[in-house]
Amino acid sequence: MKWIILVILILVVVIAALIVYAANFFINVALFRENQWYHTTGHKMMNPDNFNKGRSQYDITEEKQIQLGKEFWEQSYAQDYWLNMEGERLYSRLFQPHPNSKKWVICVHGYRSYGQRDMAFPAFMFSKQGYNSLIPDLRAHGQSSGNVIGMGWLDRLDLLKWIQEVLTIEPQAEIILFGGSMGAATVMMTSGESLPAQVKGIVADCGYSSVYNEFGAMLRSAFKLPAFPILTIADLIARKKVGYSLKEASAVSQLAKNKLPLLLIHGTGDKFVPHQMLYENMEAATGVKESLIIEKAPHLSSFIYEPEHYFDTVFEFLRRYCE
Template identity: 80%
Template sequence: MKWLVVVLVILVIVLIAVSVYAANFFLNVALFRNNKWYDQTGHKMMNPDNFNKGKSQYDLVEEEQNKLGAAFWQESFAQDHWLKIGGEKLYSRLIIPHPESKKWVICVHGYRSFGQRDMAFVATKFSEQQYNMLIPDLRAHGQSTGNIIGMGWLDRLDLLQWIDEVLAIEPQAEIVLFGGSMGAATVMMVSGETLPKNVKGLIVDCGYSSVYSEFGAMLRSAFKLPGFPILTIANRWAKKKVGYSLKEASSVAQLAKNELPTLFIHGTGDKFVPHQMLYENMEATNGVKESLIIEKAPHLSSFIYEPAHYFETVFEFIARYC
């Protein structure tokens, strides 16, 4: 019996050691800007659809959308706009094609992306509806400084500052918050804060229910590892390493305090954020809510798969409730 006890003790020690290593490795990969392993290997593991580009009809649609967005980004009515928060210098593109309009949208990009990449084409569609827009690069992304990735939780506080920037330009602005992926989580997380009455509604595309749940999904799908005990350890360490725990960074908890109209969008082919999280988020919110499900669309690709249906739904929702 003694040898059996010894073996069990050794196995437990090995399990703990491996879990501690895995938790630390995963936090460094997921939550810090400069990580060579993520750039070389991790990105492809976590979101393989980004690396399966070819010449399908959807790839051609995406190429055309990107061209339109790039041209719009450089229009004469667009300019760089900077904001200093603490020790960081945060970038945004301020685009005012309709100076007399009171309609504004703040478009928030996804994980390890930047504003122009994710939101330039979206901005063209809002401009067609007479919107002006502000499109930030979240801290530790794009042209903004910083090394810690906020996963929407730290970014929600920055978004409050960006809302104030819009109101400084147009005090009577009627603002819609639009986010994709981590940007959607940022919008959902800010919804639980005290927002100005100028904010009229939220559009959230493929946002996760919490950082803890999203990282659990990634461990299982990309790394083939169980969430426990790795996430339990990572959750404890995250507070010290990045200033927030994985569990407190919760869209669901923040949406429970939200009363703004919210449109939830997700593609069923999403391998990065499970589309079932849409239902958790919808159930949590107290505001008017509707959903748009795009069959087979990968992560943040619903407006590539069904652009006409997508934007008709978005602007019909805004017209009804915002």
């Protein structure tokens, strides 16, 4: 009997140690910029669609969009713009193709990406509608400094600063917040803050409902591990290591305080952020809200799969509720 109890105790200790190890490993992979395992292995596990490129019509469309975005990025009216904040140096690219226009959009990129990669083409499409734009690199991304990834929660505070920078340039600006993936989570999380009256609306493409839920989905799909109890421990580790809770980093809780018109977009083929999260965000949001579902589109690819439908919907929504 004593041996059975001893074996059980040893098993409990071993299992607990493995859970703590897994939780700590996951936090290091997910929330720190410098993580070699993510770059060599984790990225492909978490978002396999990025590595399954071929020569389909969608790949050709994406290549054309990338080229248009690159040309837009290098226009003479574009300039680098820097912001020093809390010991970090944050980068953005500023575009003013329409000096007399009051219409502005801030375009926010996704997880472990950067502004030019994700947002140059959308900003180009906005410019065709008379918008000036600001495209930041979030902390620990692109040309911005930092090592801790904010998952939208810390970034919402930086976005408030970028909004003020736009208003310094144009005090009468009418600002749209547009984001994809983690950028979508960022603009949704920002929506619950006290925003200037010049912010008129939000467009969020494939954003997650909360960091806790997103990490749970990643554990199950990419790592084949149960969310509980790993995430419970990971949440405690995150509070100590990065200064925020995975549960408090919630688009749902912030959208409940939002008063701005909101357009939510998601592709049903998304393997990185389950498209069902759109419905959680939609239900939480108050005020004017609409959604656009693009069938079979992978993560942050809806404007590649149905570009005309996508941007027609976006600009019709903005004309109807935000201008």
